[in-house]
Amino acid sequence: xxxxxxxxxxxxxxxxxxxxxxxxxxxxxxxxxxxxxxxxxxxxxxxxxxxxxxxxxxxxxxxxxxxxxxxxxxxxxxxxxxxxxxxxxxxxxxxxxxxxxxxxxxxxxxxxxxxxxxxxxxxxxxxxxxxxxxxxxxxxxxxxxxxxxxxxxxxxxxxxxxxxxxxxxxxxxxxx
Numbered sequence: 001x002x003x004x005x006x007x008x009x010x011x012x013x014x015x016x017x018x019x020x021x022x023x024x025x026x027x028x029x030x031x032x033x034x035x036x037x038x039x040x041x042x043x044x045x046x047x048x049x050x051x052x053x054x055x056x057x058x059x060x061x062x063x064x065x066x067x068x069x070x071x072x073x074x075x076x077x078x079x080x081x082x083x084x085x086x087x088x089x090x091x092x093x094x095x096x097x098x099x100x101x102x103x104x105x106x107x108x109x110x111x112x113x114x115x116x117x118x119x120x121x122x123x124x125x126x127x128x129x130x131x132x133x134x135x136x137x138x139x140x141x142x143x144x145x146x147x148x149x150x151x152x153x154x155x156x157x158x159x160x161x162x163x164x165x166x167x168x169x170x171x172x173x174x175x176x
Contacts (some may be wrong), residue, residue, distance in 0.1 A: 007106050007107075008071045008072070008103075008106065009071065010069050010070060010071045010076065010103075010106075010107075010108055010111070011069070011070050011071075012067055012068070012069055012070075012111050012112055012115045013067065013068060013070060014065070014066070014067060014068075015055070015059065015065075015066030015067060015068045015078060016059070017052065017055055017056055017059060019055070019066075019068050019075050019078070020048070020051055020052040020055045021048060021052075022068075022074070022075035023051070023055065023068070023075060023078055023098075024046075024048050024051040024052075026075070026076070026077065026078070026098050026099075026100050027044075027051070027098060028041075028044065029100060029101065030098055030100075030101070031044050033101065035134075035136075035137075036133075036134050036136070036137045036140070038159065058080065058082070061083070063083035063090075063093065063123070063125060063126065064080075064081055064082050064083050064093075065080070065081045065116070065119055066078060066079070066080050066081075067079050067112055067115045067116055067119075069099070069103070069108045069111065069112055071103065076099065076100045076102070076103040076108065077097070077098060077099035077100060077103060077108050077109070077112060078097070078098055078099075078112070079095060079096070079097040079098075079112040079113060079115070079116045080095065080096050080097075081093050081094070081095050081116055081119070081120065081129070082094050082095075082096075083125075083126070090125060091125060091126060091127040091128060092126070092127070092128045092129075092130060093120070093126050093128075093129055093130070094129075094130045094131060094132075095113075095116060095129060095130070095131050096131070097109060097112060097113065097140075099112075104139070105139070109139075109140070109143050110143060110146075110147070113143065113144075113147050114147070116129075117129070117147070117174070117176065120176050121176050123176075126176065127175060127176060128173055128174070128175055128176070129149075129173065129174045129176060130152075130171070130172070130173045131144065131149070131171075131172050131173075132155075132169045132170065132171055132172075133169070133170050133172065134159065134167050134168075134169070134170075135154070135167055135168035135169070135170050136167050141170060141172075144172050147174070148174050149172040149173065149174045150172060150173060150174065151170055151171070151172055152171045152172060152173045153171045154168050154169065154170050154171065155168060155169040155171065156168050
């Protein structure tokens with residue numbers, strides 16, 4: 001055995017409305033994992049058409065964007081940037097990232113985040129990128145720190161996983 005791992009080749013590109021169905025499936029899959037998503041499966045009531053409309057609205061906003069990761073024509077992950085709507089917070093935006101479980105750990109998250117940060121750095125308005133991440137999501141926290149994000153605060157016991165288990169929400173930011 002040679003120890004060589006065959007890592008699939010992926011591309012990062014701007015998201016399109018045609019990606020809605022794949023992104024919807026990824027969201028449902030991640031929610032069903034019950035590990036790193038706020039929503040639990042029994043609460044997820046969005047339809048594919050509602051999701052498609054959500055993507056359409058996002059893509060039509062100048063200060064918001066969507067990037068997807070694709071392997072051989074299959075969308076396997078995404079990152080979304082949403083801007084704040086109030087004048088005093090117009091320099092801030094938040095991100096959320098989703099990667100299909102089968103494709104984690106091969107650099108897709110880092111590539112998506114880099115593409116998004118490159119896009120944000122070209123913005124004449126956006127100065128600060130924010131996110132929230134489960135304190136138990138060590139891989140994501142490590143990625144964000146490696147890309148220059150700093151822990152800004154923590155909402156202690158923000159999420160109740162079951163009767164005896166709570167998870168903190170780590171708030172992170174990066175100035176661009």
